Amino acid sequence: xxxxxxxxxxxxxxxxxxxxxxxxxxxxxxxxxxxxxxxxxxxxxxxxxxxxxxxxxxxxxxxxxxxxxxxxxxxxxxxxxxxxxxxxxxxxxxxxxxxxxxxxxxxxxxxxxxxxxxxxxxxxxxxxxxxxxxxxxxxxxxxxxxxxxxxxxxxxxxxxxxxxxxxxxxxxxxxxxxxxxxxxxxxxxxxxxxxxxxxxxxxxxxxxxxxxxxxxxxxxxxxxxxxxxxxxxxxxxxxxxxxxxxxxxxxxxxxxxxxxxxxxxxxxxxxxxxxxxxxxxxxxxxxxxxxxxxxxxxxxxxxxxxxxxxxxxxxxxxxxxxxxxxxxxxxxxxxxxxxxxxxxxxxxxxxxxxxxxxxxxxxxxxxxxxxxxxxxxxxxxxxxxxxxxxxxxxxxxxxxxxxxxxxxxxxxxxxxxxxxxxxxxxxxxxxxxxxxxxxxxxxxxxxxxxxxxxxxxxxxxxxxxxxxxxxxxxxxxxxxxxxxxxxxxxxxxxxxxxxxxxxxxxxxxxxxxxxxxxxxxxxxxxxxxxxxxxxxxxxxxxxxxxxxxxxxxxxxxxxxxxxxxxxxxxxxxxxxxxxxxxxxxxxxxxxxxxxxxxxxxxxxxxxxxxxxxxxxxxxxxxxxxxxxxxxxxxxxxxxxxxxxxxxxxxxxxxxxxxxxxxxxxxxxxxxxxxxxxxxxxxxxxxxxxxxxxxxxxxxxxxxxxxxxxxxxxxxxxxxxxxxxxxxxxxxxxxxxxxxxxxxxxxxxx
DNA sequence: ATACATACC
DNA sequence: TACTGGTATGTAT
Numbered sequence: 001x002x003x004x005x006x007x008x009x010x011x012x013x014x015x016x017x018x019x020x021x022x023x024x025x026x027x028x029x030x031x032x033x034x035x036x037x038x039x040x041x042x043x044x045x046x047x048x049x050x051x052x053x054x055x056x057x058x059x060x061x062x063x064x065x066x067x068x069x070x071x072x073x074x075x076x077x078x079x080x081x082x083x084x085x086x087x088x089x090x091x092x093x094x095x096x097x098x099x100x101x102x103x104x105x106x107x108x109x110x111x112x113x114x115x116x117x118x119x120x121x122x123x124x125x126x127x128x129x130x131x132x133x134x135x136x137x138x139x140x141x142x143x144x145x146x147x148x149x150x151x152x153x154x155x156x157x158x159x160x161x162x163x164x165x166x167x168x169x170x171x172x173x174x175x176x177x178x179x180x181x182x183x184x185x186x187x188x189x190x191x192x193x194x195x196x197x198x199x200x201x202x203x204x205x206x207x208x209x210x211x212x213x214x215x216x217x218x219x220x221x222x223x224x225x226x227x228x229x230x231x232x233x234x235x236x237x238x239x240x241x242x243x244x245x246x247x248x249x250x251x252x253x254x255x256x257x258x259x260x261x262x263x264x265x266x267x268x269x270x271x272x273x274x275x276x277x278x279x280x281x282x283x284x285x286x287x288x289x290x291x292x293x294x295x296x297x298x299x300x301x302x303x304x305x306x307x308x309x310x311x312x313x314x315x316x317x318x319x320x321x322x323x324x325x326x327x328x329x330x331x332x333x334x335x336x337x338x339x340x341x342x343x344x345x346x347x348x349x350x351x352x353x354x355x356x357x358x359x360x361x362x363x364x365x366x367x368x369x370x371x372x373x374x375x376x377x378x379x380x381x382x383x384x385x386x387x388x389x390x391x392x393x394x395x396x397x398x399x400x401x402x403x404x405x406x407x408x409x410x411x412x413x414x415x416x417x418x419x420x421x422x423x424x425x426x427x428x429x430x431x432x433x434x435x436x437x438x439x440x441x442x443x444x445x446x447x448x449x450x451x452x453x454x455x456x457x458x459x460x461x462x463x464x465x466x467x468x469x470x471x472x473x474x475x476x477x478x479x480x481x482x483x484x485x486x487x488x489x490x491x492x493x494x495x496x497x498x499x500x501x502x503x504x505x506x507x508x509x510x511x512x513x514x515x516x517x518x519x520x521x522x523x524x525x526x527x528x529x530x531x532x533x534x535x536x537x538x539x540x541x542x543x544x545x546x547x548x549x550x551x552x553x554x555x556x557x558x559x560x561x562x563x564x565x566x567x568x569x570x571x572x573x574x575x576x577x578x579x580x581x582x583x584x585x586x587x588x589x590x591x592x593x594x595x596x597x598x599x600x601x602x603x604x605x606x607x608x609x610x611x612x613x614x615x616x617x618x619x620x621x622x623x624x625x626x627x628x629x630x631x632x633x634x635x636x637x638x639x640x641x642x643x644x645x646x647x648x649x650x651x652x653x654x655x656x657x658x659x660x661x662x663x664x665x666x667x668x669x670x671x672x673x674x675x676x677x678x679x680x681x682x683x684x685x686x687x688x689x690x691x692x693x694x695x696x697x698x699x700x701x702x703x704x705x706x707x708x709x710x711x712x713x714x715x716x717x718x719x720x721x722x723x724x725x726x727x728x729x730x731x732x733x734x735x736x737x738x739x740x741x742x743x744x745x746x747x748x749x
Numbered sequence: 750a751t752a753c754a755t756a757c758c
Numbered sequence: 759t760a761c762t763g764g765t766a767t768g769t770a771t
Contacts, residue, residue, distance in 0.1 A: 042761080045760090045761080046761095047760095047761050048761090051761090054754090057754090109758095129762085130760085130762085131759080131760055132759095132760050132761065132762070133760090133761065133762045133763090134762095135758085135762085136758095148758080149758090149761085149762085150761085151760065151761040151762090152760075152761095153759080153760050153761085154760090154761080193757080193758075194757085194758045195758085196758085197758075338756085338757075339755095339756070339757085340756090341755060341756045341757080342755085342756085343754080343755060343756085344755080344756090371768075371769070373767095373768070373769095374768085374769095394766090396765075396766095397765075397766070397767095398764090398765065398766080399764085399765085400763085400764065400765075401763085401764085402762090402763060402764080403762095403763085404761090404762065404763085406759095438750085438751095440751090440752095448761085450753080450754095451752085451753090452751080452752060452753070453751085453752085454750080454751055454752075455750095455751095456750060456751085491762090491763095493763085493764095495764095495765090
């Protein structure tokens with residue numbers, strides 16, 4: 001084979017195997033040396049062989065694409081260019097620079113937590129994970145090329161002194177909760193992306209912040225006294241964890257809160273965005289002794305890129321002007337953009353595209369070579385556009401569990417493992433009170449080849465037996481297909497999806513508690529009508545919770561009346577706590593009328609915000625409803641309260657904007673809470689009614705929950721889930737009759 | 750609806 | 759010795 005070809009292939013493959021210097025902390029290391037070690041350590045392994053295979057598949061895709069490109073005529077290109085420009089103009093018109101979006105990201109999160117809790121590790125290269133796989137590494141280790149998603153044994157080759165600490169998820173979760181409490185102070189509707197990362201919309205906070213007194217912007221250091229002045233300065237700039245020269249070997253064991261620093265040990269933060277974000281990061285560091293980085297930008301896509309810019313322990317603000325955005329985008333590597341991964345990068349590179357400006361220059365071509373969703377995304381990226389509305393965390397769509405193990409070839413062992421996975425999955429499903437219709441089995445053989453096999457049932461299931469009945473069938477089929485060769489597995493997984501609550505919808509938020517219980521639609525006969533679940537109670541209950549919970553996506557705060565767009569009950573609780581403390585502060589020196597005017601002010605502000613939010617959200621939903629019109633429709637209801645705000649805010653356009661269901665004369669309002677038609681054309685009156693309705697409902701429902709306080713955690717509320725597992729479902733008969741394989745029977749119970 | 754691939758942390 | 763696990767989404771059939 002010709003030299004040139006061989007070498008380009010190798011280089012291409014490197015992009016798959018080799019280290020990504022994409023991430024922070026990788027500057028000025030010996031790339032070639034590192035890559036050589038990685039390749040040498042991997043070479044010849046099954047994993048490596050499979051990666052080679054996959055890389056060749058990508059190469060084929062690229063070849064196909066290049067052929068397609070060669071067939072494109074000037075005329076096609078011109079037409080495409082016109083089309084692209086049309087879309088681009090529309091996108092440009094929708095550009096919204098009015099929001100302030102922040103992306104926060106903890107620095108080397110897991111590693112930083114472990115270092116904090118074990119000072120021994122502070123000056124050593126370390127990583128969190130196992131010999132098989134690392135989750136993250138500290139900055140020390142990154143100098144050696146050790147990074148997340150790298151197997152530990154390779155990392156050890158790169159850095160023999162590397163210390164590998166096992167994962168301790170409970171600890172990370174606890175820290176995560178701490179930082180989320182702080183996030184909620186800046187945006188109660190923040191969206192967590194993972195334990196250590198979140199998007200926040202700072203716009204509302206900043207508006208309020210302008211009127212805050214200094215005292216509200218003053219925050220204290222957690223440590224005091226024994227530190228010298230220089231040490232204090234250092235602590236301001238350096239992470240106590242990420243850098244070895246941080247002051248004081250181990251901080252005095254004071255609680256993260258409640259310890260007042262003496263006068264002087266505080267900092268007053270300004271009212272600008274940068275100050276607000278700096279303040280948030282400061283509070284995170286004081287509370288957790290861990291540092292965070294942040295990006296500030298007019299949309300989510302940009303904010304995410306920005307948060308990487310001054311990592312670790314830094315922040316970067318991209319000004320909200322079109323010019324600044326386009327400047328920023330210009331030389332930005334496409335790979336930095338969320339959603340463009342290894343493969344997309346490689347395909348784009350093949351077209352000579354490596355930066356976002358290239359992307360913009362090649363849009364006509366891209367529109368002919370990629371799917372509509374793909375090129376639309378590329379176009380948005382090239383214009384520096386992204387979402388300006390942070391959606392609440394969506395309900396989960398699937399739940400799965402999978403495990404990697406030493407080769408497993410015996411049928412009985414595979415079946416018992418499968419059952420084990422189903423047990424784990426069923427347990428998790430119970431915790432969230434979910435039921436799903438589609439069961440998917442995932443298999444990975446010792447050659448790293450992955451297969452998935454799915455089956456959709458007429459009814460949603462959740463119990464071990466139900467899930468296993470399906471998973472086992474799928475597994476058996478695979479075993480049979482392979483026989484007489486055994487399946488030589490290295491991984492098995494079971495996933496369940498198509499949750500009943502998402503599909504069988506009655507789009508009416510009738511009961512908030514119903515939602516809080518997170519009861520889901522239930523279809524009490526199991527898979528193939530094998531056995532009937534006993535008990536009417538169960539059915540009634542399930543039915544009730546169906547109508548109760550379907551499609552509710554916001555919770556209404558009983559204190560401030562505002563809709564809190566979250567399904568995270570911790571967030572909701574935090575919001576209520578805040579409201580209660582605000583209210584008590586405010587009513588301390590005032591009377592009821594005082595409170596009323598406060599809330600009026602609040603409402604006005606809220607309504608203005610609602611208009612903007614709604615506008616942005618509409619865009620998001622239009623996209624969705626294209627794909628799934630039903631979902632788009634169902635969201636009409638949940639928006640109706642806000643829609644009213646919109647109408648109220650802008651009376652003149654109200655009738656033209658909002659298609660009214662009846663009455664050509666004028667708007668007739670139906671209360672989204674009580675479902676009764678309100679005989680009024682006065683929006684203020686109608687809004688007042690809705691507020692009352694919402695409030696009454698919440699209070700009523702909360703009051704009815706006599707048991708165990710107001711426990712908002714669905715997991716802990718056993719009212720519905722508890723019953724579900726009590727009926728000891730008899731072992732299914734179908735299962736027993738399954739047939740020839742005797743060894744299988746023992747796995748059925 | 751199913752299978753597979755890509756992406757993110 | 760050893761290359762994860764959980765979730766979402768896009769693409770093709």
